[in-house]
Amino acid sequence: MLEVTALPLSELRLRTSEKWGEYPDDVLPLFVAETDFPLAPAVQEVLRRAVETGDTGYVSSRNPLAEAYAGFARRRFDWEVDPSRLRSTADVSMGIVEILRRVVQPGERVVVTPPVYPPFYDLVEEAGAEVERVPLRDTGTSWELDLDGIRAAFADGARAILLCNPHNPTGTVHERDALAALAELAAEFEVAVVSDEIHAPLAQPGTGFTPFLSVSDAARKTGYAVVSASKAFNLAGLKCALMVSADDETTAVLRGLPIEVVWRTGQLGLRAAVAAFSEESDAWLDGLLRTLDRNRVLLEDLLAAHLPGARYRIPDAGYLAWIDVSALDLGEAPARRILKDARVALNAGDAFGPEGEGHVRFNFGTSPEIITEAVERIAALVRR
Structure with missing residues (x-):
């Protein structure tokens, strides 16, 4: 062990x-x-080899990152991901902004669920939108999504929700039923769900983790996930994240992103992420x-x-x-x-x-x- x-x-x-x-x-x-x-040893080795060979140029359009993440998701979350629906970028924050820019119009509102990762407020504004706060409910023993408050925000015109799952700073892993209910609300009001799942690999085995896009057809129709190896494997400075979709319309949004969004992926970050997502790690x-x-x-x-x-x-x-x-x-x-x-x-x-x-x-x-x-x-x- x-x-x-x-x-x-x-x-x-x-x-x-x-x-x-x-x-x-x-x-x-x-x-x-x-x-x-x-x-992780596999990450150390791939970075060592890259430096030794000077493999520090731009990322190639033909690379194994999407397939590596699909294998990781299958092993760790029992989640089948179609690699053809994934696009990379520099980090999760950039992925969030680029998706929000295409699913909300300037001045429209995006729900966040405080207390939440402080840059969320800035990312919504960077995308040209406005923040709508629907705080988590404190049950006395845990935190959970306020689905009634979220419904009210959607009914009042909010056009997207920025979900944090697992939640930062509380460490809450949202339950499957709550995610499914959120997806139904999003489908009912035609709202986009952007799920930041950067901490997902760090869910404890006794708790498990449910990817938002895995819970239902409604989640796949309305949702995007943004994922990375950066938090679990301490790779934030190497700059690599993945935007994930699971429906033809949402995939078209990702495929419509400017090529520069993908080119911002770091070459060392990509190589390190492939090693991190491999079975060897x-x-x-x-x-x-x-x-x-x-x-x-x-x-x-x-x-x-x-x-x-x-x-x-x-x-x-x-x-x-x-x-x-x-x-x-x-x-x-x-x-x-x-x-x-x-x-x-x-x-x-x-x-x-x-x-x-x-x-x-x-x-x-x-x-x-x-x-x-x-x-x-x-x-x-x-x-x-």
């Missing part, structure tokens, strides 16, 4: 990406969605999921022991913890206070929408030692 363990702090400090380059060395960076693990991904499972439980235990006033639900997917710290008396901007006085960098909850006030997002895609030290630093601050 393959073990995936984080690199030591001394090696992580040598990285120059956003996570490790943004703050001084006395700060523990647990904010942006990067992980601290070595690359399945054991590594399984090992990563086991590590993240241990880390999400460790965080729960540490919070209970050191910060019992914090409220945290173990996420279904990913490595991002959504923590309510409003009872810890850290002021109106708890993430700022924690950074200043505990030297731990977390994401501020209110960036995800007003529903995030009093919350922080904590990245546990790292070592148990760093998670432990971060919680202990915050606890020492609270005691002071």
